[in-house]
Amino acid sequence: METRGRSLVKAVVWNVIGLISMTVVGxxxxxxxxxxxxxxxxxxxxxxxxxxxxxxxxxxxxxxRHHA
Structure with a gap:
């Protein structure tokens, strides 16, 4: 299971990439x-x-998910 912090960081990084690409497209x-x-x-x-x-x-x- 992912922590909330990891999910948050992933979301922020992904959205920075999206912000840059959408600015160019816009x-x-x-x-x-x-x-x-x-x-x-x-x-x-x-x-x-x-x-x-x-x-x-x-x-x-x-x-x-596989349980170890």
Whole structure:
């Protein structure tokens, strides 16, 4: 089982990667770093929240785990 701290760090790192890539995609789509950054920020906030919840739910599911 993963700790909450590990899940949190994984979510933060993943969302930093997503924030950077979405800013670039937003800039390409709109021609504006402001608009691209706003889109990326909203996406990151939603993605962070849903990913963290997803990780915690799966951390509690025993299916598919091997017990040593």
């Amino acid at each position: 800039f390409v789509a709109t021609g504006s770093f402001s608009a691209g950054g706003l889109m990326a920020g909203i996406n990151t906030a939603l993605g962070f929240t849903t990913y963290l919840i997803y990780e915690r739910v799966w951390a509690g599911i025993r299916w598919g």
